[in-house]
Amino acid sequence: xxxxxxxxxxxxxxxxxxxxxxxxxxxxxxxxxxxxxxxxxxxxxxxxxxxxxxxxxxxxxxxxxxxxxxxxxxxxxxxxxxxxxxxxxxxxxxxxxxxxxxxxxxxxxxxxxxxxxxxxxxxxxxxxxxxxxxxxxxxxxxxxxxxxxxxxxxxxxxxxxxxxxxxxxxxxxxxxxxxxxxxxxxxxxxxxxxxxxxxxxxxxxxxxxxxxxxxxxxxxxxxxxxxxxxxxxxxxxxxxxxxxxxxxxxxxxxxxxxxxxxxxxxxxxxxxxxxxxxxxxxxxxxxxxxxxxxxxxxxxxxxxxxxxxxxxxxxxxxxxxxxxxxxxxxxxxxxxxxxxxxxxxxxxxxxxxxxxxxxxxxxxxxxxxxxxxxxxxxxxxxxxxxxxxxxxxxxxxxxxxxxxxxxxxxxxxxxxxxxxxxxxxxxxxxxxxxxxxxxxxxxxxxxxxxxxxxxx
Numbered sequence: 512x513x514x515x516x517x518x519x520x521x522x523x524x525x526x527x528x529x530x531x532x533x534x535x536x537x538x539x540x541x542x543x544x545x546x547x548x549x550x551x552x553x554x555x556x557x558x559x560x561x562x563x564x565x566x567x568x569x570x571x572x573x574x575x576x577x578x579x580x581x582x583x584x585x586x587x588x589x590x591x592x593x594x595x596x597x598x599x600x601x602x603x604x605x606x607x608x609x610x611x612x613x614x615x616x617x618x619x620x621x622x623x624x625x626x627x628x629x630x631x632x633x634x635x636x637x638x639x640x641x642x643x644x645x646x647x648x649x650x651x652x653x654x655x656x657x658x659x660x661x662x663x664x665x666x667x668x669x670x671x672x673x674x675x676x677x678x679x680x681x682x683x684x685x686x687x688x689x690x691x692x693x694x695x696x697x698x699x700x701x702x703x704x705x706x707x708x709x710x711x712x713x714x715x716x717x718x719x720x721x722x723x724x725x726x727x728x729x730x731x732x733x734x735x736x737x738x739x740x741x742x743x744x745x746x747x748x749x750x751x752x753x754x755x756x757x758x759x760x761x762x763x764x765x766x767x768x769x770x771x772x773x774x775x776x777x778x779x780x781x782x783x784x785x786x787x788x789x790x791x792x793x794x795x796x797x798x799x800x801x802x803x804x805x806x807x808x809x810x811x812x813x814x815x816x817x818x819x820x821x822x823x824x825x826x827x828x829x830x831x832x833x834x835x836x837x838x839x840x841x842x843x844x845x846x847x848x849x850x851x852x853x854x855x856x857x858x859x860x861x862x863x864x865x866x867x868x869x870x871x872x873x874x875x876x877x878x879x880x881x882x883x884x885x886x887x888x889x890x891x892x893x894x895x896x897x898x899x900x901x902x903x904x905x906x907x908x909x910x911x912x913x914x915x916x917x918x919x920x921x922x923x924x925x926x927x928x929x930x931x932x933x934x935x936x937x938x939x940x941x942x943x944x945x946x947x948x949x950x951x952x953x954x955x956x957x958x959x960x961x962x963x964x965x966x967x
Contacts, residue, residue, distance in 0.1 A: 514542060514553075514554050514555055517542050517554070518539040518540060518542060521539070521540050521542070522535055522536075522539060522540075527540065538915060541553050541557075541559075541918070542554045545573075545574070546561075546572075546573025546574050547572070547573055547574055548572040548573060548574075548936070548938060549561050549572055549573075549935055549936050549938060549939045549943060550573070551565075551573065551923065557921065558921055559918065559921050559922060559923045560921060560922045560923065560935070560943065560946070560947055560950075561573070561923050561935065561936065562922055562923055562924050562932075562933050562934070562935050562947055562951075563923055563924065563925050563932065563933075563934050563935075564795075564799065564934050564935060564936050565799060566794075567736070567768050567773075567794050567795070567934055568794045568795055568797075568798075568799035569795075569798065569799035569936045570771060570772070570795045570798045570799065570845065570936060570937055571798050571845070571848055571936060571937060571938055572936045572938045573799075573936075575798060577844055577847075577848060578797075578798045578800055578841050578844045578845065578848075579800075581840050581841060581843070581844040582800060582801070582837055582840055582841050582844075584840075585601065585836055585837055585840035586837060588836075589836045590836065590837055591832070591835055591836060591837070592834075592836065594622070594829075594833045594834030595829070598834070599834075599836050599839075601836050601839035601840040601842070601843050602622065602834045602836070602839045604839075604843050605620075605805075605839050605842045605843050605846065606620040606622075606805075608843075608846045609792070609805060609807060609846075610807070612777055612778075612846070613778055613780075613790055613807055614778065614780050614781060614785065614786040614787070614790070615786055616786040616809055617786060617787075617790055617807040617808065617809060618807075618808075618809060618810045618813070619807065619808050619809070619810065619812075619813045620805050620806070620807050621636075621805065621806045621807075621808070621826075621828075622803070622804070622805050622833050622834045622839070623803075623804045623805070623806070623830050623833055624802045624803060624804060624830050624832045624833065624835070624838075625661075625793060625802050625804055626661050626767035626768075626791070626793035626794060626804055627660075627661030627662055627663040627666040628663070628804055628830060629767060629791040629792065629793055629804035629805065629806050630660045630661050630663075630665065630666040630669070630729070630763075630765060630767075630791055631661075631663055631665045631666060631828075632791075632806045632828055633727070633729070633763045633789040633791055633806050633808075634652060634665050634669070634727070634729075634763070635665075635826070635828060636789065636806070636808060636812060636816075636826060637652075637726045637727040637761045637763065637788070637789065637812075638650060638726050639816070639826065640726075640761075640812050640815045640816070641726050643815050643816065643824050644815055646726075648723060648724055649723070649724060649725060649726045649759075650724060650726060651684075651685060651686060651687055651721065651724045651725050651726060652668070652669050652684065652686050652687070652725065652726060652727050652728070652729060653686065653687045653688070653689055653714070653717060653718075653721070653725055653727070653728040653729070653760065654669040654670065654671060654686050654687070654688055654689075654728070654729055654730075655671065655688065655689055655690070655691030655730060655735075656671050656688060656689070656690050656691045656693075657671060657672065657691055657693070657735050657738030657739060657741050658670050658671045658672070658691065658729070658730070658731065658735060658738060659671075659672050659675070659731070659735065659736065659737035659738050660729060660731070660765050660767075661767075662675055664679065664682055664683060664684075665684065667679055667683055668683040668684035668686055669684070669686055669729050671688060671738070672737060672738055687717050687721045687725060688717075689713050689714045689716075689717045690710065690713040691710070691713075691730075691735070691741075691743075692708065692710050692741070692743035692744075692747050693710075693741060693743075694706075694741075694742060694743050694744070694883075695741070695880070695881050695883065695892065695900065696900055697710070698710070706744065706746070707746055708743075708744060708746045708747040708750050710747065711747055711750035711751065711754065714728070714750075714751060714754055715754055718754055718757075718758040718760065722758035722759065722760060725758070725760045726760070726761060727760060727761035727762065727763050727788070727789070728751065728755055728760050728761070728762055728763065729763040729765060730748070730751060730762070730763070730764065730765065731765045731766075731768070731769065732748055732764050732765075732766055732769060732774075732778075732779035732780050732782075732783070733745065733748070733769060733774050733779040733782065733885050733886075734768070734769050734773075734774065734779075734885050734888060736768040736769065736888075736927075737768075737927060739890075739892075739927055739928065739930050740883070740888070740890030740892075740927060740930050740932050742883050742884075742885045742888075742890070745782040745783035745784075746783070747783075748779075748780065748782075748783035748785055749783045749784065749785055752783070752785040752786075752787070755788075761788040761789065761812075762785075762787040762788050762789070763787060763788065763789040763791065764779075764780050764787035764789065764790050764791065765791045766778055766779055766780070766790060766791060766792055767791055767792060767793040767794055767804070768794055769888075770792050770794075770795065770796070771792075771794075771795040771796060771845070771849075772795075772849070772854060772855055772858055772886070772887070772937065773795070773886055773887060773888055773934070774885050774886035774887075774888070775855070775858065775859060775862060775885070775886030775887065776855070776886075777849070777855065778790070786809075788808060788809060788812060789806055789807070789808050789812075790806070790807040790808075791804065791805075791806055792804060792805045792806075792807070793805070795845070796842050796845065797838050797841035797842050797845060798841060798844070798845045798848075800838075800841040801835070801837055801838035801841050802832070802838060803835065803838035803839065803841070803842055854937060857937065858886070858887050858937055861887060861937070861939065861941065861944060862884070862886055862887040864941055864944055864945075865884065865887065865889055865933060865944050865948070866884045866889070868944065868945060868948045868949075869882050869884065869889050869891075869933070869948050870882055872948050872949065872951075872952040873891055873952065873955075876952075876955065876956065877897055878893055878894060878895075878897070878903075878955075878959050879891055879892065879893060879894070879897070879955075880892045880893070880894035880897055880900050887934070887935075887937070888932065888933070888934050889932060889933040889934075890930055890931070890932040890933075891930065891931045891932065891951070891955070892929070892930050893909060893910065893929040893930065893931070893955075894929075902929065903929045905928060905929070909929050909958070909962075910926030910927070910928055910929040910930060910931060911926060912958065912967070913926070913931065913954055913955055913958050914926050914931075916954050916957070916958060917950070917951065917954045920950050920953075920954060921950075922947060922950050922951065922954075924951060924954075931951065931955070933947065933948075933951075935947065
């Protein structure tokens with residue numbers, strides 16, 4: 512079949528995620544044939560720099576030789592086995608390494624198959640723990656404005672992005688919502704690099720009113736990714752941990768998108784020197800190869816479920832692909848790459864270059880309100896007015912229109928509303944970082960130039 516025939520069949524039969532399918536009438540999907548390193552190649556021979564790591568999952572490049580070989584070797588031995596009463600070496604190895612590398616005090620690992628499932632597991636564990644230790648009133652969860660934790664019903668319940676949540680509101684859990692940190696539009700007018708997170712007072716206000724009914728608070732450490740690349744300092748996390756301890760509320764750290772080096776440390780919680788009660792991981796854990804997630808928790812929580820069968824205290828949550836050997840072999844290789852190839856040191860050098868180049872490129876543009884960066888994640892917030900920080904009209908879909916233009920230049924910059932961002936695979940070269948930033952700038956400048964004169 513030729514290219515257009517493939518696109519026609521796709522449009523006829525496939526319902527794509529996170530898409531208004533009517534858009535595909537005029538902007539059909541790009542048929543990708545292969546990936547190599549940071550590049551994706553379509554069936555027409557065009558290539559695209561994957562500046563978003565294909566939904567934030569790809570750490571070490573497409574078709575990475577080490578990970579590909581590890582999975583191929585594993586497939587010849589064991590592709591899957593029921594994970595109740597059975598186990599295998601990749602699972603044991605990954606669990607051991609995760610306990611070793613995550614913050615002290617996280618001692619048990621529960622495997623699932625995607626990020627939303629990890630959130631559901633953490634919520635259920637916290638809820639059931641309370642019931643089993645004699646705290647049945649603590650049934651609710653505290654979440655934050657602009658939070659995103661996934662799209663299953665429990666995960667949506669603790670999210671706060673109307674685009675995903677609003678239509679399902681009648682089905683969702685009754686949660687407590689606190690105003691979260693918003694450093695770009697800080698109500699205290701503090702600089703995020705020097706502030707002492709006075710916005711933590713909003714959390715304490717909610718704890719004072721609701722702590723007797725709260726089981727856990729859930730947060731995305733350092734960066735609210737899907738909520739607009741909203742970045743905040745580690746001190747907020749530290750204060751949140753203290754408040755959770757003070758009011759007997761579990762802390763669930765959702766590091767599904769920010770874990771495995773994205774923020775500059777292996778896990779974002781390290782920068783606040785805290786240990787959450789639950790740590791949720793996914794996305795980069797397999798380098799973008801296969802679905803896998805993990806929830807780490809403490810022995811204190813684990814032993815509230817550890818009892819004779821007849822007490823019915825076991826955690827009866829399961830997925831058919833829990834502990835899948837292929838996915839865990841990929842994760843094993845990812846962790847080995849971190850250990851053997853000085854990944855964090857390399858990321859730090861590249862992050863410094865990205866920060867320098869991006870500030871030079873974007874700070875002076877009148878329609879860029881802010882360029883912000885945490886670790887190796889950078890975000891360009893496009894605004895209608897730089898001084899007032901007024902947002903651009905969402906109905907104009909400016910981020911989406913720039914994204915389409917950028918694809919013609921060979922760069923994948925899928926936006927979050929009117930926020931464009933850089934989250935490339937770690938193997939990107941310095942020359943490719945420079946090209947990525949310069950090309951993004953050129954397309955942004957050209958778009959607003961044409962918009963100003965009414966061409967688009």
